Amino acid sequence: MASTEGLVPITRVFLASYYDKYPFSPLSDNVSRLTAQIRSISDDLSNDFPLDQEETLLASEAAEQPPNKIDENFWKNREQIEEIIFLLESSNWPDLVRKQGTADDAHLAGLFGQWKERFQKTLKTLQFFQSRNSEFVFNMVMTYMPQDFRGTLIRQQRERSERNKIAEVDAVVNSGGSIRDRYALLWRQQMDRRRQLAQLGSATGVYKTLVKYLVGVPQVLLDFIRQINDDEGPMDEQRRRYGPPLYSLTKMVLNIRLLLSLSLRHFETRKLEREQITVLEEAVDVYTSEFERFVEFLGEVFANSPFFITAEAAGAMGGENNDYREISVSAGRTYEVSLTVESINSYIAWDFSLVQGKINMDIGFSLEYIDSSGQKMMILPYKRYEADQGNFCTCMTGNYKLIWDNSYSSFFKKVLRVKVDCIPPVSDSATSETELQGSD
Known part of the structure; x- marks a missing residue:
């Protein structure tokens, strides 16, 4: 069990100073330009062809401000990437593209295959990032837990709960649930994890059967896991600093999916013009490269970020925990x-x-x-x-x-x-x- 003697949880002021060392190079101007162009093409198509229910929902979502939470945006991007990969499966191509009867159709089939590979690569990058961060936080918490039955019990409960969550997702898939249904469940599960983390920090809720054993757990650890996801807590500095570029990427991927959905559904009636295909091709390239750059950057920031600091360091920055x-x-x-x-x-x-x-x-x-x-x-x-x-x-x-x-x-x-x-x-x-x- 690592010692927390003399330590306090990170403060917002301290995180602001830490993030000063990690400025994110602004997104390419092409992100906003291409997002606007794609939306304009989609609007033209929707004026001529009524949107179905799913496209109406998607168009509304693409026009709204993205959610303000970093992890919620990551899940939203992951959902849209999977939806796009599904659209680009050859079984979903228009008949003309599958038959490749003309040079233009053959060219478009080749582009669809390339785009699918790009999005699959981006999806793997995001999945690795989320999985690594999850394990990092959990293992950090367990480092400061007493290395006896208390830690073992929590690990066993977590493993059992994660198996149950996987079974829930499998049940949705096996019952014919959509990608949207699956991600709605995944996000609810993520919120469950947050609530459970806060309950451990408070030694309440479903952890009440353990509370009499938690006296040996450092209070600084309980304070940290109780406050980590507070809306106005230290992590809000992360949202303020790195949220805006992620929000732009969320809007971009939503609009890419909207245009692809409309284009494929109405391909037999109106093929995309060559200039429009060029815009979409550039958008796929810019989104996947910029999103991967952002994910890799934030992975480095998270990997080096402290969770505890000395009380002296917190006080020196004007951020001493007022609860003490x-x-x-x-x-x-x-x-x-x-x-x-x-x-x-x-x-x-x-x-x-x-x-x-x-x-x-x-x-x-x-x-x-x-x-x-x-x-x-x-x-x-x-x-x-x-x-x-x-x-x-x-x-x-x-x-x-x-x-x-x-x-x-x-x-x-x-x-x-x-x-x-x-x-x-x-x-x-x-x-x-x-x-x-x-x-x-």
Whole structure:
């Protein structure tokens, strides 16, 4: 188990500084130019031929602003790439192209084959990127987990859950589900992974059966996995920095698919003109090359990105975690934190350590419950610590008090670095399986 002593999760300010070292070279101007040209050709076709239901949905999606999440855009690109590969299967070619009766038809058949190979290569690049990032985040989390039955149990649960997810996808495919249906399921599964990751960070939800064992898990790790996907958290800096070029590529691939769909469906009535084919050919080349460049670039950024930094580094950049406070407890005095718990199965969590003092200096710590009549019940008996991390699942609503006691000291004050959380209960997932996997 790797040590997290003295570490805090990455902050948005720190990530901004880190990303300054990795500026992304702007996309080629051809991306916006070709996207506009392709959309114009599609609009001309749709004016003459009514769109079917799927094409109407696709046209609407291509005209809208792409989603703002990095990983959601990657899944959207992956879906469209697979749809395009399907369209380019020879079985979906117009009869004239399959027969290759003319030189133009033979040329177009050759282009279709080349485009399919380009998109297959791009798909493999994206699949590798997503798989590697998922394993990287999970393995990083497990590095800081206690290397005993707790880590083994979580690994086994994850493997079992992933097998179940694969079976769900297979069931959709075997029942005749479309590529869109399959990716709708894949995205729901990705959201399940996020929720499960947050639940582990909060030690709640489907992890409530493990919570009494999670005291040995570093609090900094729980903080990190709870906040990693927050909309306003550190990863929002990633979206702000690298989202715009990805959004442009998402719009481009949606429009490429729309034009291909319209062109193939109406090929017998109106063949694409040579100039239009040239535009589409250039668009395929620009999209696949620029998308692969972006994926490879972001892979390097992710591979080198830190997840934890020292508290000193965070503070030096103005990004120290405000949840932690330094408290001076004078000799002969106590420091108390009172919490009002409104829901049972909430979690009271603490993380504290002495940040100055002599060798072997410690401080008393206890946790008690006060009922409506003022009666006290000891939850965690008094004990002296140099540092401690832990959490407690509440079985009663009401007032709780955490007490740090320096009353036994006659001369020395104690300086605490302390964090206290009261985490409301998280609803269980519909499935009893649990797992971990990273995202954006």
